[in-house]
Amino acid sequence: MGKRVGMEVSIAAAEAVKQANVDVVSAYPITPQTHIVEHLSELVANGEMDAEFFCVESEHSALSVCVGSEATGARSFTCTSSQGLALMSEITYIASPLRLPIVMIISNRTLSAPLSIWNDHSDVMSIRDCGWIQFFTENGQEVYDHVFIAYRVGEEREVLLPVIVNMDGFILSHVIEPIELIEQEKVDQFLPPYQPLHRLHPDRPVTMGAFALPSIFAEAKKAQEVVLQSSMSKIIEVWKEFGDLTGRYYNPIETYRSEDADTLLVTMGCFGETASVAVDQMREEGRSVGLVKIRLWRPFPFEEFKKATLHAKQLVVIDRAVSVGGPGGPVASEVKSALYGVDGHPIVYNFVAGISGRDVAPADFIKMVDKAEIEIEEGNKEGYEIYGVRE
Amino acid sequence: MTKPESEWTWKELPVGNVILEPGNASQYRTGDWKSLKPVLNKDLCIHCGLCYIFCPDMAYNLNAEGYFIADLFYCKGCGICAKECPTQAITMVVEEEEK
Numbered sequence: 309m310g311k312r313v314g315m316e317v318s319i320a321a322a323e324a325v326k327q328a329n330v331d332v333v334s335a336y337p338i339t340p341q342t343h344i345v346e347h348l349s350e351l352v353a354n355g356e357m358d359a360e361f362f363c364v365e366s367e368h369s370a371l372s373v374c375v376g377s378e379a380t381g382a383r384s385f386t387c388t389s390s391q392g393l394a395l396m397s398e399i400t401y402i403a404s405p406l407r408l409p410i411v412m413i414i415s416n417r418t419l420s421a422p423l424s425i426w427n428d429h430s431d432v433m434s435i436r437d438c439g440w441i442q443f444f445t446e447n448g449q450e451v452y453d454h455v456f457i458a459y460r461v462g463e464e465r466e467v468l469l470p471v472i473v474n475m476d477g478f479i480l481s482h483v484i485e486p487i488e489l490i491e492q493e494k495v496d497q498f499l500p501p502y503q504p505l506h507r508l509h510p511d512r513p514v515t516m517g518a519f520a521l522p523s524i525f526a527e528a529k530k531a532q533e534v535v536l537q538s539s540m541s542k543i544i545e546v547w548k549e550f551g552d553l554t555g556r557y558y559n560p561i562e563t564y565r566s567e568d569a570d571t572l573l574v575t576m577g578c579f580g581e582t583a584s585v586a587v588d589q590m591r592e593e594g595r596s597v598g599l600v601k602i603r604l605w606r607p608f609p610f611e612e613f614k615k616a617t618l619h620a621k622q623l624v625v626i627d628r629a630v631s632v633g634g635p636g637g638p639v640a641s642e643v644k645s646a647l648y649g650v651d652g653h654p655i656v657y658n659f660v661a662g663i664s665g666r667d668v669a670p671a672d673f674i675k676m677v678d679k680a681e682i683e684i685e686e687g688n689k690e691g692y693e694i695y696g697v698r699e
Numbered sequence: 700m701t702k703p704e705s706e707w708t709w710k711e712l713p714v715g716n717v718i719l720e721p722g723n724a725s726q727y728r729t730g731d732w733k734s735l736k737p738v739l740n741k742d743l744c745i746h747c748g749l750c751y752i753f754c755p756d757m758a759y760n761l762n763a764e765g766y767f768i769a770d771l772f773y774c775k776g777c778g779i780c781a782k783e784c785p786t787q788a789i790t791m792v793v794e795e796e797e798k
Contacts, residue, residue: 407715468714506717515718523705528716530709 310489310554317448317480318343320487321387321413324455326357327495328411331382334362334373338392339425340477341415345387367392371399371412378408379516381507383459386410389477390417393431397438403470404439405532406516409462409502410470411455412440416577416628417477418664426665427477429577429628433638439532441471441539442606446580448485451475453556456490456499461546463502467539474605476578476628478665490554498553540607560609561616565591566598571677572617572654574625576602576639579661579668583626586673597677602639610646617647620654624680626673626695627660636660636692655684661695672696729756733776735791737769743788750780750789 315323322344325333333352335345351357360377364370367388374384388396393414403410414432418424432442441461445451451473458471475481490498506514520528544560551557564584566572573583580601590597600616600623602609617623627637635641640658647653657680662668676695683691713719737750744766751759751767758773759780769780781789 405716505714506719513721515721516715518716518718520716521704524707524712527707527709527712531712531716534709 310491310494312486312488314484315448315487316343316482316484317451317475317487318415318482319347320448320452320485320489321455321475322347322351323489324452325385326351327490327492328385328455328459328499329383329496329501330357330359330385332360332362332374332377332384333386334364334370334377334384335386335388336364336367336370336392338367338389338417340417340427340481341387341389341392341413343481344413344415348385367396368399371396371403371410374410374412375399375403375406375408376508378403378410379406379508381502381504381509383463383502384408384410385412387413387415389415390419390425390431394419394434397435400435400438400440400470402517404536405528407468407505407535408470409459409468411458411462411473412470413451413455413473413475415477415481416474424664425477427479427628428663428665429474429638430630430663432472432474433629433631436606436638439469439536440606441467441469441536441543442474442604443472444474444577444603444605445480446578446601448480448483448487449556450558451480452487452489453550453554453558456495457546457550457558459502460499460550461539461543464539464542464546465503465505467535467542468505469536469539474577479578488554494553498550537607540604540609543604558603559612560602560604561612562601562603563616564599564601566600566616566620568596568619569598570596570621571598571681572620572623573597573599573673573677574602574617574623574639574643575599576605577628579626579628582668582670583673586670586677589670590674590677595677608642608646613643613646614650617643617654618650622655622657622680622684624677625656625658626662626668626676627658628662630660630663630694640692655689657684657688657691659693659695663694666696668695728772729775730770730772733771733774733794735776735778736771736774736794737776737778737780737789738792739766739768740788740790741766743786745786745788747785749783749785753779753783755779
């Protein structure tokens with residue numbers, strides 16, 4: 309078993325990047341991702357990490373550098389938040405069809421306006437369809453572990469896709485947690501050096517990022533769609549292998565006291581840990597409530613989600629972003645798609661909570677379950693509201 | 700691959716849509732963009748090569764007789780050669796569709 313150390317989660321994430329033998333770090337500091345990039349900069353400057361550190365002038369350049377370095381076969385890393393991700397968004401759509409397994413940590417933060425530095429998922433939801441594998445994490449250990457998992461999955465020959473590891477800004481990024489560090493030998497065993505299929509090299513010139521005529525574009529998109537969908541089996545395989553190595557097993561959909569529950573809370577990200585406390589309290593009161601957590605956002609695990617939820621009467625889906633002018637939060641939207649056409653599927657009640665870092669305590673989850681149960685009882689079967697808004 | 704790109708299935712695309720054969724843009728027919736084509740009056744041509752130098756598509760090639768001739772597979776009909784020709788040896792004429 310590895311050493312257990314008290315560490316800020318951002319520092320643990322940077323240590324994982326070092327342990328993953330990353331060759332190129334290219335990132336631009338932005339709150340709340342700053343500590344990751346600062347620590348990596350220190351590691352490289354002190355000679356503790358053998359990597360090129362690119363001090364770029366913007367996030368657009370940060371990811372562009374990664375596209376170039378990854379194309380030469382160098383394992384590359386970037387990280388950002390909020391406005392930084394927005395500036396980077398053009399390149400996120402380029403990295404995935406080029407099949408470059410870059411890894412990016414997003415320390416999730418609200419997109420302006422109003423200007424806010426605090427946490428929600430509006431940043432990553434703005435690039436939902438960029439074609440990267442997208443994980444959500446609940447605690448520091450999961451962030452640390454998923455750096456290795458991300459590189460291992462992304463670099464698999466059958467996958468070759470970039471991967472985003474989402475961690476909630478401040479709520480995860482700035483807290484000190486006990487992290488079980490993995491011995492370097494184990495990391496090296498789990499994550500062998502990257503062997504690119506195609507790479508930029510003067511001895512064997514290739515063209516990457518070429519123009520496509522309408523006569524071939526749809527075929528290129530279909531190939532991208534198929535590879536992202538089919539990466540699911542590889543992700544599950546890699547999680548299993550990681551679990552066998554470390555004792556920490558992960559799944560696309562995770563459940564907590566959900567098997568016999570009539571009402572299920574559905575969360576994504578660090579909401580999961582708080583919600584589990586609320587579930588325990590409600591269970592003590594004899595209420596039939598459980599929790600379902602979405603770890604894998606892209607590719608979306610439709611079958612696993614249905615398996616985990618179809619027995620319930622109602623789902624209380626808690627989103628951390630608003631799809632303005634849309635049907636509610638983006639997670640609830642996906643949940644409804646997953647359930648569409650299934651006879652007798654649970655009713656979906658949707659709350660958007662905790663946007664721009666507003667605290668959501670266990671008592672708030674209980675209030676949301678109370679409200680949803682009452683509304684559904686009264687016949688409101690398409691409920692959606694922003695929780696806790698002062699009228 | 701021997702068949703034209705427009706017949707490839709999604710499964711036949713190289714991973715990452717990488718082009719493995721350098722210089723394959725030469726297979727792309729840009730000649731069908733044009734409505735006017737350059738016609739050379741050899742009596743006026745002084746073999747200066749300005750058409751060859753100015754052609755933005757490198758469509759001009761020197762032939763065995765020492766004349767620069769536009770390859771109509773690539774020529775987009777922009778007319779720069781005709782504009783630059785110091786002896787007005789090149790005229791742009793409407794390209795009729797061959798029946």
